[in-house]
Structures are given as structure tokens and as C-alpha cells.
Amino acid sequence: MSDSAIIAGMHTDRLNRIATHIDQAYLQPGKLPGALTLVARRGEICFLHAQGLMDVERNKPVQRDTLFRVYSMTKPMTSLALMQMYEQGRFLLDDPVHKYIPSWANLRVYKAGVHPQFMTTPAQRPMTIRDLLTHQSGLTYGFMNRTNVDAAYRALKLDGGAGLTLEKLVDELSRLPLEFSPGSAWNYSVSTDVVGYLVQVLSGMTLEEYFAEHIFKPLGMQDTFFTVPADKIERFAACYQYQPGDTFSLQDDPQQSVFTRSHGYLSGGGGLVSTVDDYYRFAQALASGGEFQGERIIGRKTLEFMRLNHLPNNQDLPAVSVGAFSETPYEGSGFGLGFSVKTDVAKSHTNGSVGEYGWGGMASTNFFIDPVEDLMMIFMTQLIPSSTYQIRQELRAIINGAIVD
Template sequence: MKRIFLSILFIASVISLGTSQENTEDIIQEAARTRLDSTLQSFMKNGEVAGASALIFEKGKEVYFNAFGHADVDKKIPMQRNTLVQIYSMTKPITGTALMTLYDEGKFQLDDPLEKYAPEFANMKVYQGVDSDGEMILEPLNRPITIRDITRHTAGFSTRDDIPGHSEALKEADPFNWENTLPQMAEKLGSVPLWFQPEAKWEYGPSVDVQAFLVERISGQPYQEYVREHVLDPLKMTDTRYVVPEDERYRMSPAYRKTEMGELNQSPNEEAHAFNYKKWPLTPGGWGLTSTLDDYMRFARMLVNEGNLEGAEILEPETVKLMSTNHLDENITERSWLPSKGQVGFGIDFAVRLRAPASVEENNGVVGEFFWDGAASTLFWIDPVNELTAVFFVQIFPYNGSLHKRFRDAVYGPIVLPKGSK
């Protein structure tokens, strides 16, 4: 089993020199901190980000924290431990957790038809292209959408803007307008045909927004209240929220965009933070939350502890295992960009690592880990093998997966392939 940061071969070489176990631990930790510091600093030196921070726990103890660069370049505010960032799709695992608290209560089964609880999605049609007049050709569902489908992105929903006829229908329905409530979102989304038959493809989209609506429908409680009461408050995640109060906005990191010329531009806060500076009717399950390193780490630690943190019982251990188990059949070969994440399948709102990296260019990681990231290039993962959790924050567009590759290599050490591999 690989230890955090350094390979077993390095540990053995240190011990062979007659170094005591206690001193070996110190050497390992110092080398790890040095490598991580160097990696995070390089992101700023290369002009890739304005600021970066990371927090790592192993076996229940903090083993690394540091922050470099600026949260706000214009105001010369450094990146700090309590900096608030927009986590975008790292909202999704929180929504999935809220949904699965209802599963633990026996409120639904994963293979229940979605329409059992949400008739808005009954008798949907499936897109088959357009005719000579540009009208959509539709066919009936082969089978109903299941709750499992919306937890693994196989329901057939899409938000693509390049599907002839379909994209225009989605734009006209406008389900994701911030002025819509979740029930209004569901009704409008259900009026648009699916792009493909359930389980035909893996397509990232609005399935987790449907999960938030389902939480609201099954619980009878507004989603924002339910997730606060059943996940965020028990975990003491007080900085994780949709709306940031005016007196705390000084902690919000601006968003940055890398131009085609390689320049780093700071986006206007009025534009980048428009959703989080006002209470909107829409409370999306797939994005929208802000958080801090420590807040999100509490969520990650709950998961590595199989649903429990400091006495707060969020999920049953068996449910966490279910969420972190691959639910994608190998016959589902069309998987959009999911293969870019490495040798992974998909569980319930997490990518799940199935195999070790097959090349040194792939994302590093341990078989059994589960993780996700966000549009502004944030990242977190849970490594149950080493009882390790990591949270990495930057705020940069477009999404930069290269940062994740290098951060992972800094945590685990360079990828070492078996002899004979390329």
C-alpha cells in the first residue's frame, strides 16, 4: 500500500540508512510539504492562476495546508485558509448526499422510476434527429428514467447547444433560468425530449438539478432548507451556501480567465458572483454553492469516515460504499469526456477509480478513490485505502485539468508503472 506523498521504495531506502522510524516520518512529511509547496507555487510562477490553496488530511489528522498567491490581485488580498470560492460542480456530491439521506430512510429505491415521484418526467419522448423541415423526430422511451439514471448521468438529459432542433427547444423552455423554482425547472425540463434513451450514454448535464428537485418533492421541504438541515449544519459547514452575506464578501475570491494570449484576467465581481450575491428562486443541485477549504474538508472527512464525522451521522456506511461504487455498465461506451479523468467509472455523483493509471500522463490516484471537481478548476477526492482526503482550490477559467494532474503527482509522487508498461 502506498503511503501518502512518497512511495514505499523511498521509505525503505531511508530506513536502510539506519534512520529511526520517528525520523523517517519527519523526513517523509518534510519532503512531502516541500514538493507540494513547490507545485502550488509553480502555478503562480507560470501565470496559470492568481492563487492556489490546498488542505490534506490523513488518518483523521491534518498533514498539509498552504496557500499561495492572491485571492484578489487587484486588491492585493492573499489567498487564505478562509477564502470563499465558487465550487460549481463540487456542489453535486453534496446534493447526492442529501438525496441519499432519504434513501437511508427508505423513501425510495435507486431503480424506482423517476416518474413515480415526479410525473413531470412521465411519458417523455426521445430525440432521433430532425426532418427536412427542421422538426424533431421523436420516439417513445424504451424504459422509464430511474433514480439511478439521474445519479450517474445516464438519464438522457442534455444541455448541449449544438443539437439541431433539440437545443432550440431547450433554449425556448428555459428550465435553468434563475427565476425558476425547482418545480418550475422540472416542469420545463420535462417538456423537452431526452437527447438519448436512458442508459445509452454517459452525458454530463442537469441530472443533479433533478436530484435537488427530487429531494424537495420527496421530503416536502424546500431543497435549500433540507440540505442545510440534514448535511451542512450537522457537519458545521457554515460557510457553504448559495448566498454570501454582504459583510463577508471580502472573503470571496474573484474569478479569473486565461485568455488565448496567455494573460490572466480578473472577471468583474458583479458578473462572476451574480448568483451568490442575491437570493434567487432557483436552488440548483448541480452548482451554485460557495465554500472554504475547511468546510469542504469536513464533507470529505465525513465520507472517508463512512458517513460519520465527530458524532454527526449523515449517511449509513453501506450507503457511502454504494455511492462510491461504479454504477456504469461497461457496455455504456459513449462517455463524453469522463475518460479524461483517468481509469474511472461513475457512482452516485462521484467518479470512481477502477484501475491504476495506465500511463504517466494520466491522473494519479489509488484504486477505490472517489472524487469530483468544479468548473473553476477546484478538486477534491477521498482515498479510503490511505484514509486520505484532499481539497484543492483555485478560481480559473477555462477548466484546467493539468493543475489537477500536477497536484495529484505532488501528493502521491510520480506515477511508477509496472515493468514492461509504457
Template sequence: MLRTLIALLGAALMLLPGSFVAAEPVRLDTARIDEALAQMVASGRAAGVSALVWQDGAERYFGAAGFADREADRSMARDTLVQIYSMTKPVTGVALMQLWEQGRFGLDDPLAQHLPEFAALQVLQPNGSLTPPARPVLVRDILRHTAGFGYGDDPRFRTADPLNLQNDLAEAGRRIAGLPLLFEPGAEWRYSAAVDVQALLVERLSGVPFETYVRTHVLDPLGMRETAWTHPPERLGRLAATYVRRNETLERQDDARTRALNFAPKRLTMGGAGLAGPIDDYMRFARMLLNDGELEGVRILRSSTVRLMATDHLDPRIARRHFLPSKGQVGFGFDFAVRTARPKSPQENRGAVGEFFWDGAQSTLFWVDPANRLAAVFFVQTAPFDGTLHRDIRAAVYGPDYQGPPGDERR
């Protein structure tokens, strides 16, 4: 009788909205992960890689292969500093949602209510004309990339150059606000500078510089002591070099360009990129999310806020989704992609329904998988972005045929 009740309870839990329980949790094959990392280097796709996996309250795997600095013969190591680019975005989102918890803004507030420079936005029409938007850009839009802002792939954005490192956040915001929206707010998902606008909103609402706010309220409380936009000179010897793949070979990026983000004078602290740190630091951030907003007795966000951020917020009517479908069967929450269904083909990345994740321009990746009580961080410095590395690290962690729990697939 007791066994029957337990089975019925388990089945009921699997039917709860937002609850995804793996029928049998993933068991890591550490040799398979070692082999995958070594193959990434041997194939010439990366100079060096590292991976860290946490499951069931303990570290289950760390491994590294290749070089952080090939020319200096410096191996990839746990203390290597890696530039995480867009993996900065979820950190910014957490900072902004702290202020939401304090009642500083509403998700459906017009953005211009808090940032007046965005009051006169215009929408670019197919014929080149500009028209007022049908509705204002909402704060919710900048959290889920549905505002209509551009990014580096938009020529107008490149000309305006809002993310020039010698602009401050206020100037970056003014330049973004002066550009036309590429579509009606809420009509599409398009990766954008919206997270840099989030950073400006944090700065404006908190009354302190964005970098200071994040250091005080996110990084230091989590013990991410060596993750920063601005690093002291003594850490330079631990920074990974960036390698650019050209004609099937990896060429070292100019060191001055690599160091500009973290080891040179600048005015801009971007919300969408710019953090660099060691792999263990970022795992502390991922563990906080896996543990519903708390780490080692320090609460960063309410558990309900983490669940809100990790919920798909894209209306099914949003058909145009830029490159998001390349990530697999996913929607988008607040600064995270969210897996909503099992992989549909052998070529898709492995993972579990309910996981949330993001990555960076130089091919870094992290994900949080509540169904398997697992978090993973993958570090590399390869440009341009190479999704095959993500396919391979996920296949190594889960197994190449993993399907995971069912999602909300259409019957």
C-alpha cells in the same frame, strides 16, 4: 507463525471486493506541494490556489499561493470563499441518499413515480424524430448521469434555459422535462442537469425547500457553517474573484456575474452548482466520506450507503461516456467518479484505485482515497476548466510516478 498469519490475512483483505489497500501509504512531500502551487500561479494558469490534505486522522498539509483578489492585493487564504460549482453535486447526492435510507424511494423506481412531470419524456433520434423511451428513466439514472438529459453544451437546453437563476426548482424541472432525451435511458453516460433533478426530488420528497433541507441535514450537522448558496453581505469581502484565461492571460470576470450565484437575489437553488464556502468546510464533507459517513460522532449516511455511492455503477456495455475518460481510469458511482484501475500513461492523473472524486467548472477538485486514508481539497477560481491544475496537484500529493494498489484491470 504469527507473522505468516498476519501476512496471509493482509493478502486476503486485498482480495476482498471493493477493498483497496496501498502496499505502502503515501507519504506527503509538503515542499513538493508548495512548489506545485507556486508554479500554478507563476505559469499564469491561476491567480490564486490553495490545497488541504487530511491523512490518518489529522491535517497533514495546508498551503496557498497567489491571490483571491489580484486587483485588491488580497491573498488566497483559509477563510477565502470559493465558488465550487459542480463540487455541489456530491452534497446534493448525499442529501438524496439520506432520503433513500429512510425508504422514501427506490433506486429503480421510475422517476415519474415521484416527479410526474417526467412521465411523457421522448427520445431524440438521429433523424430528428421523437420516440417514447424503451424504458423509463429511473432514479438510479439521475444519480449516475445515464438518464439522457442535456446540459449547457446542448443548444436545446440553452434555449429552454431551465437553470436561469430566476426560475425556482419546480420551473427548472418542468423545463428539463419538456426537453427530449439525448439517448435511451441507460445507454450512455453524459454529464447533465440530472443533479438539479435530484434537488427537485429532495424538495418534493422532504416537503421543504431544497436549500433548507441541505442546510438542516447536511451542512449544519457537519459544521459547514460558512458554506451556502445564499451568503450574507458581510461575507462578500472574502469571496474570491473569478479569472478567465484568454490568449494566455488571466482576465477578471465581471464582478456582477461572479456575485450573482451567492450575493444577489435569486429564486433557484441548483443541485448541480451554486455552493460557496471556505476550504476547511469542504474538507469536513470529504472527511465524513472518508470516515464512512460519520464525522466527530455525527452520522450523515450509513457506511454501506457511502460505499454504494463510491462504487462504479456503469455497465461495461456503456461505451459512450462523454468526457469521463479524460478523468483517467474511472467509472461513475452516485455523483462521484470512481477510480477502477491504475494510470495507463504518464500523462494521466495520479491516484489510487478505489478513490472517488469530483471537480468544479472553475477547476476546483476534491478526492477521497480510502487506500491511503487520505482526503484532499484543491481550491482555485480559473475558467474555463483547466485539467492541468489537477494533474499537477495530484502529482504533488502522490509523486509523479505513483501507481497505487492494483485494481480490477482485465487480465
């Protein structure tokens, strides 16, 4: 590649700033173990660069085929899986969830107390499927460490403890109070795990089987799974935990990881392991209006519907959010059916376009698709928590700065 080639209207010199920035700002100071960045425009990969280590302890470099825990980047796939059934007329978005999960018919809202002695009040209206897809359900995550309700999730190990299954999650949640009445606020939560459960109920397949048949197989995704096969563990990255002083320590050894053993919990909210090329196939299907290489997984109009802002009165996240944790900066972003949606570029403080959508994962992975520029990025690394550094916004600045037509 020449020093100043133009690929799909992007200046390669300017894209190469990504590698320089990651190396100088993150790898050399020891803030990140390694990274793999893909940028594509108009269906063409313009930049793909692996740098640093996927396994520091074993001195293994990041490769193009490295397997990463994508955690919450599972959510768009799970949401799309459910919307595939919406296209078949199997449910409506305003259907009450208890139509499909009868034990949820009388969910109540937290008022006071601690688990198991909660005082509750009735919900103002039933939870709907749209509430689950948009995180307006009133559910939460145990790791929020914010309320007495999420403390109950932690006590019951509902974020993925040993022995948890989707059936057990749904059963336990039927007895716990909601944080707020459905539709009245936004809170990042296990909602998408429940969406995965609904996929199972409506399809009669496990979530693993459903993904394989209706998303992975049509798109040619051969490296995405809930459990890493034994013959692929060598390609599986280690995961690291941020430590004060801008360093990190081993959080999950790939040779002993729960992701390498069949664990029974098919988490539609955060359970998948994937490669940059597999995730690109999925993201490019979204960017192309629902199809990739002649295989359609969702209708164009359904996808357009999913990437609208579904928050009340087109508000952004700060206006409706009760918790301060998510995989995207809040300002100038709303939420659609499975991903965040940029509603106001200036307010977001980050270069981009109105309508840009995407999501990230707990180990700092991230993707976005900009329909205005027909542009996408997939960023892979393995550092928990995702809020440690502002790298996602920095990458957007560099990538948008490389557009020359």
C-alpha cells in the same frame, strides 16, 4: 514544523512540493490567480497552504477562510442528501422518476430537428432515479455546445438563467427530448439539479433548508451557502476566465456576483459557495465512513454502495460516454452515485488507488478521497473552465509521492 517531519505517514518536504509547483508553474507565469490546497490522511490535516490572490483587482491574498464557488462539487452533497432518504426507505433506485415527477411520464428521445421542432422516438425504458445519480438519464447541459438538444437548453437558459427555479427547470425538461434512452449511455448533465428537486419533493423542504438541517448543521459547516451573506462578501473570491495565451480575465466580481443576491435557483448541480475547512468537514465525513466528530450523516454501507462503479458491466467512462466534458479524466474511471470512481490505475495514467472517488467544479476546484490510503485532497482556485490545465493530475502525482508508509 521541521524540514522533514512525517505527519500521518506523509513526508512534509515532499508535500511542500505542492506550493513550489503551483507557484512556479501557475502563479508566477500568471496562469492562475491563487490557490488553496489541503491534504489530509488518517483524519489529520498534513498540508494546508494558501498562495496567490483571491481577488487580483483588489490585491487581496487567498486566505484559509476564503469563500470559493465550488460549482459541481455541490453534486456529491446533493447526491448524499437524496441517499439519506434512500436509507429511510423513501424510494428505490430503480423507481421511475415519473413516480415523483408525473409530468415526466412520457419522455421521448431526440431523433432529428431543432428546437422547438423536434422529431422524437419513445424511450426504450423509463428514466430511473439511479439514471439521475449516475448521469445516465439522457439529460444534458446547455454549455456542452454539442447537439440540437443542448442548444434548446441554452435557448431556454436552463443552465441557470435569470428567473430559473427548480420547478421551472423540471417543467421545461418535461417537454424537451432526451439525448439518448435512459441507461444506454453516460452524459454529464443537469441530472443532479433534478436530484435536488427530488430532495425537495421527498423532504417537503427547500434544498437550502434541507442541506442546512441534514448536512451543514451536523457537520458544523458554517461557511457553505447558495447565497453569500452580506457580512461574508469580503471573504468571497473573484472568479476568472481563461484567455488564450495562458492568461485570465475577470469573469465574476465578488462585489456584484449573482452569488451575493438571492436568486431563487437552488442548483444541486453547481450552486454552492464554500471554504476549504467546510468542504473538509464534508469530505472527512465521507472518508470516515459517513460521520465526522461523532455526527453521522450517512451509513457506512450506503457510502460504500455510492462509491461503487454503477456504469453497465463495470465499464469506464470512455466506453459509455457520448460527450467529452466532465470534471475528471475519463480513462480508468467509472461513475458511482454522485462522484467518479477510479477503476483502473494504470489506464488512468495518474497515480492513485482503485476505488479513489471525488469530483471537481467548473472553476477548477477539485477533491478526491482515496479509501485505500485514507487520503484526501481539496484544491480551491477560481478559473473557468476546469479543463484549462492538468493541475489535478499533477497534484495527485505530488501527493501520492509524499506517502512514506
